Amino acid sequence: MVRKLSYWTALEPADAAAILALPYRSKKIERLGHVVRERDKTEFSCLLVSGFAIRHKIVGDGGRQIVSVHMKGDLVDLQNSFLRVADHSVQTLTDCEVAMIPREAIVDLAFRHPRVGVAMWFDTLVDASVFREWVANVGRRDARTRLAHLLCEFSLRLQVAGLGAATDYELPMTQEQLADCTGLTPVHVNRTLKSLEAERLITRRGSRSVTIGDWKKLAEAGDFDSAYLHLADDEAALT
Amino acid sequence: MVRKLSYWTALEPADAAAILALPYRSKKIERLGHVVRERDKTEFSCLLVSGFAIRHKIVGDGGRQIVSVHMKGDLVDLQNSFLRVADHSVQTLTDCEVAMIPREAIVDLAFRHPRVGVAMWFDTLVDASVFREWVANVGRRDARTRLAHLLCEFSLRLQVAGLGAATDYELPMTQEQLADCTGLTPVHVNRTLKSLEAERLITRRGSRSVTIGDWKKLAEAGDFDSAYLHLADDEAALT
DNA sequence: GCCGTGTGCCAACCTGTGTTATGATCAGAC
DNA sequence: GTCTGATCATAACACAGGTTGGCACACGGC
16 A cells, blocks of 8 residues: 555665554545644644545635645645644545554654655655646646646546546546636636537546547647656656 | 754754765856756755745746745755756746755765654655645735735745845845746736735835835735744744 | 435626736946 | 846736526435
């Protein structure tokens, strides 16, 4: 499960054993449940074992901005737990299984097994890279480009997580949630998806499943370049 | 200089010594010079010794999005150097002195002195927190709120870095650069600053110096809550 | 069966922000 | 001095995207 950490850094067996020896409490959280709320004091980090979750912030006028989407294998809550007081909320999109790991145990692990510490640090750096891309996406691209970009990101990440084919996947989000990812309104997301479909860049069956007609064209429309995900070479080649 | 790292985690003398023993090459970079360009392969991390710098991304239609602003003491380039290929550019706003530190030396330091490694990790986590706030700022707030928020952030951070008073500081950015931070156009930044001034929330003398009339009101207008900066308690109290 | 609720979809209208364009001011180069 | 290029300022107009409101399903609970 936590072997995703070895993605960017080679780990020794002893390191892997130490990870597996981490104390944790399994927990099931149902759809739309809160894992952490903004301003909470946190004691646990949380590893997503199955399901989908998002992180979001609420702004003054009640608007919501989703800042990232997470899937199986992601360590969603390093951020909040280390910094003690949560600067954002974590919410599930589907029923989820999570493993709650006490903060102390993780800090301890990082000290005793520096390779693991560095691996977790890398994970954080990649997270940050995705945030940067989202700032640019939301700040400087128009609605059509934003959505196309997001769909490309999901396609690649789901594929890497083994949750779907590159050109055909199940999207666990409503249009309202897509709007909160992109800084748009649900109405405009609807319009824009419709026009992407009219252009034959995507097709939708049922209400959540997306299939990408032409990856290259969609990537172009979305100004998408997978570099920011910092995938291993072979997976970057999937594009 | 690098003692900023000890901000979030207590370090022992041996750790501090190890930091100071890091090999580096000093370099002066003039205003608007590039430290790293997107897509470069990087070998060095870069510590800002003096001056101001930004990180930005260029999107498909030529638009630019600034994703963060850095000042004296910030380790600006951990991100790019660890991930090998830069996902964004780093550019100076003023003449700067930087210390270039080879990536190998930093990784090595993190392994040998886990406390320092964890401290750098924390620094990365705080960076990520700021990115999240920026996603929300640019995605879900209107122009007036965005700018007010940004001015509040600068006020606090400059103060913490010892570069200005809370309510009166020198802003090293043009309106065009402010526009690239906020996802607006220079014209609209101008309009909006003017109206903030008309509301007596700020006043400007000369072209770059800002004084904040009423911190509380500006923070309210900017929907600003310093929690995301994860400052130490005494500094958070400055607000 | 019925009803409530969440979601998708659509249309009409409105507004915040972008666009384009023109001057004013200032600092540096020569 | 005066040319040149940045930067700031302002105005008139255009449009992408927000807002409001209404309809139609699908689904689960009763």
